[in-house]
Amino acid sequence: MTAKKEVLIIGGGVAGLSAALGLSQLGIRSVLVDKQACLGGFAAQYACKATSACVKCGACMVMEKISRAVEDPNIDVLTGSRIAQISSSEGFKTVITQKASDGRTRQQTRETAAVILACGFKPFDPENKPYGYKRFTNVVTNLDLERMLRQDSVPLRPSDGAAPARMAFIQCVGSRDAKLGHLWCSKVCCASALRMARLIKMRRPATEMTFSTSTCRLSAKSFSGSTTMCGKKFT
Numbered sequence: 001m002t003a004k005k006e007v008l009i010i011g012g013g014v015a016g017l018s019a020a021l022g023l024s025q026l027g028i029r030s031v032l033v034d035k036q037a038c039l040g041g042f043a044a045q046y047a048c049k050a051t052s053a054c055v056k057c058g059a060c061m062v063m064e065k066i067s068r069a070v071e072d073p074n075i076d077v078l079t080g081s082r083i084a085q086i087s088s089s090e091g092f093k094t095v096i097t098q099k100a101s102d103g104r105t106r107q108q109t110r111e112t113a114a115v116i117l118a119c120g121f122k123p124f125d126p127e128n129k130p131y132g133y134k135r136f137t138n139v140v141t142n143l144d145l146e147r148m149l150r151q152d153s154v155p156l157r158p159s160d161g162a163a164p165a166r167m168a169f170i171q172c173v174g175s176r177d178a179k180l181g182h183l184w185c186s187k188v189c190c191a192s193a194l195r196m197a198r199l200i201k202m203r204r205p206a207t208e209m210t211f212s213t214s215t216c217r218l219s220a221k222s223f224s225g226s227t228t229m230c231g232k233k234f235t
């Protein structure tokens, strides 16, 4: 197979990893470039939400994909790397810069038949919404809570490290918001919040939890009955 048959994939999150592994199954080599030092994107920051059994949150899927990708001879992984220049005539010619561990920057040029953009998303910053994020220490985002559960297994109040007796989940912040021009439902946060609530309730049954949302949108089949399991009301 000539170098031109390679595919350049920009972004090594779940999407980029899946593309690289799928191409490899077809015998196509790829160069997987991520600007971060580690692969996995946001999904690598999520906690396992298993209670008495796996709740199919998908958080471990990314680790399994990373292991397969780094072992795969068809996938050339370049982390800590950025695209400096890209041009196309017959195929694509891309200059990639990579920061080495000694601090030096290395540069290489790759010729590929195609480019896949898998650069992912940027989480909404709720600083300007009226919920006190970045004004009150104990107001955190869904992603902050994921990281907390991944690191400490339980939620801890950032202000003093104590267990919160009451928690409120404010849903749809940044989505389904006509003032921002964001009319879409992001589809993942109801499921993600409920899974986290269920996990917290199992580990700390005394925690009182309130959900504030206009609609609860759950697509996964595994969620039937979750609202009653958590014992919460949707208002």
Ligand SMILES: Cc1cc2nc3c(=O)[nH]c(=O)nc-3n(C[C@H](O)[C@H](O)[C@H](O)COP(=O)(O)OP(=O)(O)OC[C@H]3O[C@@H](n4cnc5c(N)ncnc54)[C@H](O)[C@@H]3O)c2cc1C
Residues within 6 Å of the ligand: 010, 011, 012, 013, 014, 015, 016, 033, 034, 035, 036, 039, 040, 041, 042, 043, 046, 057, 058, 059, 081, 082, 083, 118, 119, 120, 121, 122, 123, 142, 143, 188, 189, 192
């Ligand atoms: C609040 C919330 C909760 C969620 N909960 C879950 C859950 O419990 N389970 C689940 O399965 N999914 C969950 N999701 C969805 C999940 O986060 C996404 O489906 C997944 O992360 C998308 O993967 P991605 O590869 O498209 O993007 P990302 O995860 O954003 O990865 C993109 C990658 O591209 C790299 N990159 C970006 N730009 C460049 C560039 N210019 N050059 C090089 N590299 C670049 C980044 O460093 C990153 O590694 C949740 C999402 C949100 C917002």
Ligand code: SF4
Residues within 6 Å of the ligand: 047, 048, 049, 050, 051, 053, 054, 055, 056, 057, 058, 059, 060, 061
């Ligand atoms: S709950 Fe999520 S992270 Fe835990 S085993 Fe199941 S899919 Fe994997």
Ligand code: SF4
Residues within 6 Å of the ligand: 171, 172, 173, 175, 176, 184, 185, 186, 187, 188, 189, 190, 191, 213, 215, 216, 217
């Ligand atoms: S309805 Fe649920 S999934 Fe949709 S944006 Fe609101 S919180 Fe997220």
